[in-house]
Amino acid sequence: MNLMSIYRTLLEHFGKQDWWPVDEDYHKKVGSDKRVEIIVGAILTQNTAWRNVEKCIEEMKAKRMLDIKRICELDIEKLEHLIKSSGFYRQKAKRLKDFMCYIKEKYNADLNKIFSQSDERVREELISIKGIGFETADSILLYAANKPFFIVDAYTIRFLKRFGIPLHGNYESIRKGIEKRLRKDVEIYKEFHALIVELCKQYCKKVPRCDACPLSSACKHNLP
Numbered sequence: 001m002n003l004m005s006i007y008r009t010l011l012e013h014f015g016k017q018d019w020w021p022v023d024e025d026y027h028k029k030v031g032s033d034k035r036v037e038i039i040v041g042a043i044l045t046q047n048t049a050w051r052n053v054e055k056c057i058e059e060m061k062a063k064r065m066l067d068i069k070r071i072c073e074l075d076i077e078k079l080e081h082l083i084k085s086s087g088f089y090r091q092k093a094k095r096l097k098d099f100m101c102y103i104k105e106k107y108n109a110d111l112n113k114i115f116s117q118s119d120e121r122v123r124e125e126l127i128s129i130k131g132i133g134f135e136t137a138d139s140i141l142l143y144a145a146n147k148p149f150f151i152v153d154a155y156t157i158r159f160l161k162r163f164g165i166p167l168h169g170n171y172e173s174i175r176k177g178i179e180k181r182l183r184k185d186v187e188i189y190k191e192f193h194a195l196i197v198e199l200c201k202q203y204c205k206k207v208p209r210c211d212a213c214p215l216s217s218a219c220k221h222n223l224p
C-alpha cells in the first residue's frame with residue numbers, strides 16, 4: 001500500500017479533519033488574523049498535549065492577545081502567566097515574543113509580507129528565527145502560509161515505521177522522502193497530517209490497537 005492509498009483509506013475511515021483548528025467566529029468578530037492563532041498553537045504545542053495549548057489560546061482570546069504587536073509588546077512575565085498551561089512556559093513565552101517581534105519589526109506585523117516570498121525562502125527564514133525548528137516551521141508553513149511542506153512529527157514517525165514505510169536519516173530526508181511519495185498538494189498534506197494524528201490517537205498508540213485499525217490488513221507491524 002503506498003502513501004496515497006493510505007491517505008485515501010484514512011480519509012474514508014475518519015472523514016475530513018479540516019485542520020488547523022482555529023476559532024473562525026472569534027477572528028471574524030474581533031477582526032484579527034487567524035494565522036496568528038495557528039502560529040501561537042504551533043509554538044505552544046512543542047512537547048505538550050494539544051488540550052494544554054487550547055487552554056492557553058482561550059486565555060489569550062479572552063484578553064485579545066492573539067495579535068502580533070500585542071504579543072511583542074507584552075511584558076514577558078505576563079506572557080509567561082498567560083501560557084503557563086502549555087508547560088516549558090518560560091522558554092515558550094520567549095519564543096513567542098521573539099517570533100512576533102521579528103514579524104513586527106521586519107514586516108511591520110504583516111504576515112502577508114513574509115509569506116509572499118518563495119516557499120523555500122520563507123522556510124529558510126522561519127528556521128533562522130531562534131526557537132523555530134523544522135517541525136514548528138513546517139506547521140506554520142503548511143497551515144498558516146498554505147505552503148506545501150509535510151510535517152514530520154513523532155506520530156508520523158511512529159506510524160510510518162510500524163507500517164513499514166522506509167524512513168532514513170534526519171528530519172529533512174524523512175520529509176523529502178514522504179513528499180516524493182505524495183501528490184504535491186497543500187490540501188492533501190494538511191489533511192493527511194491531521195489524519196495521521198487521529199490514527200495515532202485512536203489506534204496507533206504507544207501500545208497499538210491493531211485489531212480495530214483501518215490499516216491492519218496492510219500494516220507490516222500487524223503481519224504474522
Ligand code: SF4
Nearest residue numbers: 204208210213219221
Ligand atoms: S495496524 Fe497497528 S501498527 Fe499498523 S498502523 Fe494500525 S495500529 Fe499502527
